[in-house]
Amino acid sequence: MGSTELAANLFRATQTEEKLRRENIKGKKMANTTHFEVGSKVRQTIEELGGTMPEDLPVPKKSIAQVEGKKRKGIKSK
Numbered sequence: 001m002g003s004t005e006l007a008a009n010l011f012r013a014t015q016t017e018e019k020l021r022r023e024n025i026k027g028k029k030m031a032n033t034t035h036f037e038v039g040s041k042v043r044q045t046i047e048e049l050g051g052t053m054p055e056d057l058p059v060p061k062k063s064i065a066q067v068e069g070k071k072r073k074g075i076k077s078k
Contacts, residue, residue, distance in 0.1 A: 002057055002058070004052070008042060009054075011042060012039050
């Protein structure tokens with residue numbers, strides 16, 4: 001997952017969490033419905049702004065483990 005997709009996903013998750021709390025939504029079914037609705041609105045906004053839909057984003061060449069490994073090596077060499 002690249003930074004654009006990660007940011008959209010984090011935004012969706014935080015907005016869903018806030019809506020669940022703010023509107024005191026209870027129960028698995030209602031939580032799932034809320035999650036779906038917020039996700040749909042995030043996708044709609046991406047589309048309206050002319051952004052690339054998450055499923056159309058390129059797949060990053062490096063995994064998180066690879067990036068973290070290089071980061072650790074850089075820290076150890078100092």
